[in-house]
Amino acid sequence: MSKDAPAGAGRHTEGRPTAPDAVEVRAVTEDELPLWDRAVARGFLRPHLAEGTEYRRLTFEPGRFLGAFDPYDPSRCVATFRSFDTGLTVPGGALLPVDAITAVTVNSTHRRRGLLRRMMGQDLAAAKERGSAAAILIAAEHPIYGRYGFGPATRNQSWTVDLGRGRLREDLPASGGRTDFVTMAEARKHGAELHERWRRRQPGAIGRSDTWWKLHTGEVTLPGFDWKEPFLALHRDAEGTVTGLIAYTVDDVWEGNLPNCTLTVQDFLALDREAAVALWRLAFSVDWVRTVAIGNLAPDDPLPLLLTDPRAAVPGRDSSDFLWLRLLDLPAAFTARSYRAPGRLVLEVADPDGFAAGRWALETAADGTGRCTPTGEAADLALDASALAALYLGTESAVRLHTAGLLTELTGGAAERADLLLRTAVQAWNPDGF
Known part of the structure; x- marks a missing residue:
């Protein structure tokens, strides 16, 4: 589960200025889990009833628990972020290796300093390096995560x-x-x-x-x-x-x-x-x-x-929407899933963070297999990484996104063709928060 507020510039609530870069974002050690656990409770506006260190130790992985520490009080964790590896079932039954993001908080005293963007950028880059084809999270607030390339992928x-x-x-x-x-x-x-x-x-x-x-x-x-x-x-x-x-x-x-x-x-x-x-x-x-x-x-x-x-x-x-997805490796992700019809579609994807950016040819065969490769051909659809993520598991409709102005048809009927290729007989569903 994730909770945050928009990132940007800001000041310490007691009036002492803190440059955004002065707040240290780093991996926490196992000994710092009590500080991190208290910060999670504070960020989710929950009373800290007792230490959850015993449970946190069971899930602890070095480098996967991030915290932000203000130089004015280095003993206090003011933002948290955690990720772990899991497999996401895609249409056809394959397990896609994904980076699951959770415990995302920024204390209300340290909002609008870019802490979420720094933690998110650090984690997604590391996930791509590890071989994760996508990242997933449960969004507590809808407006936040689209700007990081996430889109609602299950309901x-x-x-x-x-x-x-x-x-x-x-x-x-x-x-x-x-x-x-x-x-x-x-x-x-x-x-x-x-x-x-x-x-x-x-x-x-x-x-x-x-x-x-x-x-x-x-x-x-x-x-x-x-x-x-x-x-x-x-x-x-x-x-x-x-x-x-x-x-x-x-x-x-x-x-x-x-x-x-x-x-x-x-x-x-x-x-x-x-x-x-x-x-x-x-x-x-x-x-x-x-x-x-x-x-x-x-x-x-x-x-x-x-x-x-x-x-x-x-x-x-x-x-409501539930699981959100962010594609990190388009060739791996689109090769992993199956398709209901043969076809070909060229996508122009906008992604400021670069993971999905470019022009891609999605080709599917009669046997249900498919592939996604870079191309220089003219695009049929133009969309951003968030919209593409919403389409990936077949949950969202390209026609619906086109009607809402969230993608652009560059070739007549391209949205309908996208739905023919990507929609599934069984709707995507995830019953588990994390």
């Missing part, structure tokens, strides 16, 4: 289901397997194995590290991370293979002597329709529950159509 969909209006359709097939509640230790083992199989099928998904599973099952804690043990169930098919997972909590709300509880789904993974139906059947049949709330589901998930009344599923306010 999520939240739902609130009124069980008084709609239940699962009775004609849906019963599972030939079984659903059982499990312990958190079992969830760490079987859930991790399930997720590895699931994410290969879902464009936009990223990996879940061992530390992720430890944090989300309570083996380790991070002060301020509001965790309580959920109900967690696994679905197994007739052969005993784990094919689905659901984690949820239930509040305890009664009005008089009548229950009015909400079941909140925290995690939902299903490899097939049978597993999905079985897990929804469990969630929709819990005693005392009148409402089921799902905070992050795939935008094309068929859940409403599984109900007797699809209108019982009301879109939630949390439906």
Whole structure:
């Protein structure tokens, strides 16, 4: 997750001028993690309840935790930035090596001094050198990251289901397997194995590290991370293979002597329709529950159509863009993914930071493969790196961006041809913040 304010020139809030370059941006040491952890809490406007050093040590990689230190108080970290390597599933199932950026903060006392730009520039250059084809982040604020070449690459969909209006359709097939509640230790083992199989099928998904599973099952804690043990169930098919997972909590709300509880789904993974139906059947049949709330589901998930009344599923306010992407190596990124139709398109890409800048020929074949190479030919579309990132996983429409004035057609019908090549049958989705 990232939070910041626009970068630029500024002054110390106590009136003492600090030249922007005087603030030191550098990698923090493991011994400095308590300072860095406190700065993260301050930057996200959260009370620092206790040190999260134990958790931070589990994720620490030398050179990947950046901090900014003001010369007037070198013991205080005033900006933070962290990145780590992971794989992003692209259309076709390949894992693209990406630089995942998180914990981006700048203290309100040090805004508008270019600290984010310095940290971002340092990290992206290092990521490209390491061989990352792209960078990803979760943007807390929409206006900030487009200027660094990021574009919204996945969307999520939240739902609130009124069980008084709609239940699962009775004609849906019963599972030939079984659903059982499990312990958190079992969830760490079987859930991790399930997720590895699931994410290969879902464009936009990223990996879940061992530390992720430890944090989300309570083996380790991070002060301020509001965790309580959920109900967690696994679905197994007739052969005993784990094919689905659901984690949820239930509040305890009664009005008089009548229950009015909400079941909140925290995690939902299903490899097939049978597993999905079985897990929804469990969630929709819990005693005392009148409402089921799902905070992050795939935008094309068929859940409403599984109900007797699809209108019982009301879109939630949390439906929004989620994962943002920044392309660093166009030939590697566009070769990694698959395509639904053969074609050829020349793109003129504007990128002040240079990673994606230039004129590129995107060529796709009937077998779904493609390549992106530099060219001197006349361009069909002109766009910036942010718009190209939004198109890369197939989430955004080139026609829509053209209508909004966010890309330019240089050849008639080029936006429609771009959509034919880049749009996908399964929409990109990432259920995980980081």
